[in-house]
Amino acid sequence: MHAYLKLDHLDKSFTRGQATTEVLTDINLAVAQGEYVSIIGHSGCGKSTMLNIVAGLTPATRGGVLLEDREVNAPGPDRAVVFQNHSLLPWLTVYENVRLGVDKVFRSTKSRAERDAWVMHNLNLVQMAHARDKRPAEISGGMKQRVGIARALAMEPKVLLLDEPFGALDALTRAHLQDSVMALHQKLNNTVLMITHDVDEAVLLSDRIVMMTNGPSARIGEVLDVPLPHPRKRLELATNPIYLKCRQRVLEFLYERHRFVEAA
Amino acid sequence: MSMTALKTESSPPVPAASAPILTLSPKRPPRMEVLAKRGREAAARIVPPLIVVALLLVVWELLCRRAGATLPPPSRVIRETKDLILDPFFDNGGIDKGLFWHISASLKRVALGYSLAVVVGVALGTLVGQSIWAMRGLDPLFQVLRTIPPLAWLPLALAAFRDGQPSAIFVIFITSIWPIIINTAVGIRNIPQDYRNVAAVLQLNPLEFFAKVMIPSAAPYIFTGLRIGIGLSWLAIVAAEMLIGGVGIGFFIWDAWNSSHISEIILALVYVGIIGFVLDRLIALLASVVTRGTATN
Numbered sequence: 314m315h316a317y318l319k320l321d322h323l324d325k326s327f328t329r330g331q332a333t334t335e336v337l338t339d340i341n342l343a344v345a346q347g348e349y350v351s352i353i354g355h356s357g358c359g360k361s362t363m364l365n366i367v368a369g370l371t372p373a374t375r376g377g378v379l380l381e382d383r384e385v386n387a388p389g390p391d392r393a394v395v396f397q398n399h400s401l402l403p404w405l406t407v408y409e410n411v412r413l414g415v416d417k418v419f420r421s422t423k424s425r426a427e428r429d430a431w432v433m434h435n436l437n438l439v440q441m442a443h444a445r446d447k448r449p450a451e452i453s454g455g456m457k458q459r460v461g462i463a464r465a466l467a468m469e470p471k472v473l474l475l476d477e478p479f480g481a482l483d484a485l486t487r488a489h490l491q492d493s494v495m496a497l498h499q500k501l502n503n504t505v506l507m508i509t510h511d512v513d514e515a516v517l518l519s520d521r522i523v524m525m526t527n528g529p530s531a532r533i534g535e536v537l538d539v540p541l542p543h544p545r546k547r548l549e550l551a552t553n554p555i556y557l558k559c560r561q562r563v564l565e566f567l568y569e570r571h572r573f574v575e576a577a
Numbered sequence: 578m579s580m581t582a583l584k585t586e587s588s589p590p591v592p593a594a595s596a597p598i599l600t601l602s603p604k605r606p607p608r609m610e611v612l613a614k615r616g617r618e619a620a621a622r623i624v625p626p627l628i629v630v631a632l633l634l635v636v637w638e639l640l641c642r643r644a645g646a647t648l649p650p651p652s653r654v655i656r657e658t659k660d661l662i663l664d665p666f667f668d669n670g671g672i673d674k675g676l677f678w679h680i681s682a683s684l685k686r687v688a689l690g691y692s693l694a695v696v697v698g699v700a701l702g703t704l705v706g707q708s709i710w711a712m713r714g715l716d717p718l719f720q721v722l723r724t725i726p727p728l729a730w731l732p733l734a735l736a737a738f739r740d741g742q743p744s745a746i747f748v749i750f751i752t753s754i755w756p757i758i759i760n761t762a763v764g765i766r767n768i769p770q771d772y773r774n775v776a777a778v779l780q781l782n783p784l785e786f787f788a789k790v791m792i793p794s795a796a797p798y799i800f801t802g803l804r805i806g807i808g809l810s811w812l813a814i815v816a817a818e819m820l821i822g823g824v825g826i827g828f829f830i831w832d833a834w835n836s837s838h839i840s841e842i843i844l845a846l847v848y849v850g851i852i853g854f855v856l857d858r859l860i861a862l863l864a865s866v867v868t869r870g871t872a873t874n
């Protein structure tokens with residue numbers, strides 16, 4: 314498999330004063346173009362840190378990230394991030410939040426009218442065009458997350474990075490949004506790296522699931538292929554033996570072999 | 578989807594025939610009632626302070642009416658200052674002008690000094706909030722300088738500028754700049770990491786980051802500084818004008834004292850208070866207009 318995105322021997326430690334904590338150790342991962350990869354692990358094991366390294370927001374201590382065989386170590390719109398808490402700028406409207414990114418990325422390649430149309434196109438993709446003039450405070454959590462996704466998609470990133478994008482949502486809204494993301498991936502075929510702590514979400518959405526061991530010094534414990542064809546239907550999968558087997562594997566990994574040990 | 582379906586199912590059916598008449602009345606109560614309600618709310622706010630003011634005036638009147646009172650009672654204040662109140666616009670040349678001219682001269686000085694303080698204060702506050710080294714270098718200096726009383730700067734300013742006008746403006750500037758710097762710096766330091774991350778992913782350049790993220794994000798803090806600043810400016814201008822002379826409400830008060838026109842002093846104090854209040858409200862109004870949507874996140 315040709316690696317579109319490659320995490321190459323990543324180590325990460327944080328130093329605070331005298332104390333150094335090793336968070337990630339020897340992370341190696343190759344992601345193919347168009348692949349949907351989930352990263353699952355217990356809270357605090359270093360998933361966000363790993364995603365932030367790929368995003369260029371946090372420097373790796375050792376090793377590097379390669380995108381299309383070129384090293385990336387600074388943030389940029391080619392690796393758009395959807396943050397857990399949406400991170401929309403509250404003083405801008407829904408439209409302006411998406412437009413901000415579009416104006417940056419397509420300043421010289423699209424005319425004003427084209428950029429406007431592109432913003433609306435992406436808001437339509439996530440079914441948020443109706444709220445274009447609302448401010449983030451005026452829309453629900455699920456809607457904010459949709460706008461966050463639209464903002465990321467509108468930058469036409471090479472890799473879409475999702476940090477627990479549905480973590481703060483209620484179950485119904487989450488299911489709805491998962492379906493939207495699945496449909497979008499089917500349609501646009503982006504390369505996606507998604508963090509989650511929800512086993513069903515991981516199996517439902519991903520082509521591969523990367524399972525992290527517990528920190529400190531977390532590493533990739535196991536990588537599981539999910540050989541289910543797309544498009545996937547939530548209801549049909551509930552009884553699908555492959556789905557159930559994958560789910561079982563992840564559960565075993567998380568709750569038997571790498572049980573989360575509460576800090577004293 | 579399912580949510581909307583549930584809602585429509587559970588909402589009770591509306592009788593079609595009676596709908597046009599019946600549904601309107603509870604939604605829009607009669608005009609008179611609305612007006613009456615508004616009136617009651619306004620009265621509830623205005624009446625208590627009016628009562629208190631009236632009571633104070635009565636007490637003051639009683640206290641100062643006696644023979645030998647050093648201050649005039651309100652009735653005499655009004656009698657003696659009637660001309661000043663009724664004609665604020667006269668101009669007999671020199672400093673013999675109506676109160677309007679004195680107040681507008683003071684406001685002009687404040688406007689100049691304060692505007693300078695806003696520009697420089699926000700810029701310095703941004704620097705101190707953004708750069709750890711600028712903070713380490715400048716913050717101790719600011720903490721010392723800001724405790725210097727405004728009027729202590731005046732002699733130094735007079736020595737430097739050799740003129741009253743720029744000196745007064747400088748005093749306003751130096752008085753109002755500290756809260757602006759300090760609050761701006763706090764606001765900048767408190768920009769959520771999330772917004773910085775967004776800016777980093779979008780690769781906003783420093784100027785775009787300043788205009789599109791920093792200033793809006795720090796706006797509530799900046800406006801706190803601006804409000805404290807305008808209050809201090811108005812405090813300082815009256816004192817400074819007493820010393821530099823010329824046209825201005827501060828000098829008007831000083832002049833009235835020198836001519837023993839106590840009633841005029843009292844009238845001027847009322848104006849000074851009201852204008853200080855209006856300035857504060859103006860900045861607060863500006864803040865609520867500008868930070869709309871930011872306060873509630």
Ligand SMILES: Nc1ncnc2c1ncn2[C@@H]1O[C@H](COP(=O)(O)OP(=O)(O)O)[C@@H](O)[C@H]1O
Pocket residue numbers: 327328329336354355356357358359360361362363528
């Ligand atoms: N900036 C930082 N400085 C020091 N320690 C950090 C920093 N960011 C994260 N950590 C530590 O790294 C570990 C992993 O954090 P994180 O990546 O957020 O975990 P996860 O996203 O898997 O819940 C945690 O123990 C956390 O305390």
Ligand SMILES: [Mg+2]
Pocket residue numbers: 360361362
């Ligand atoms: Mg996390």
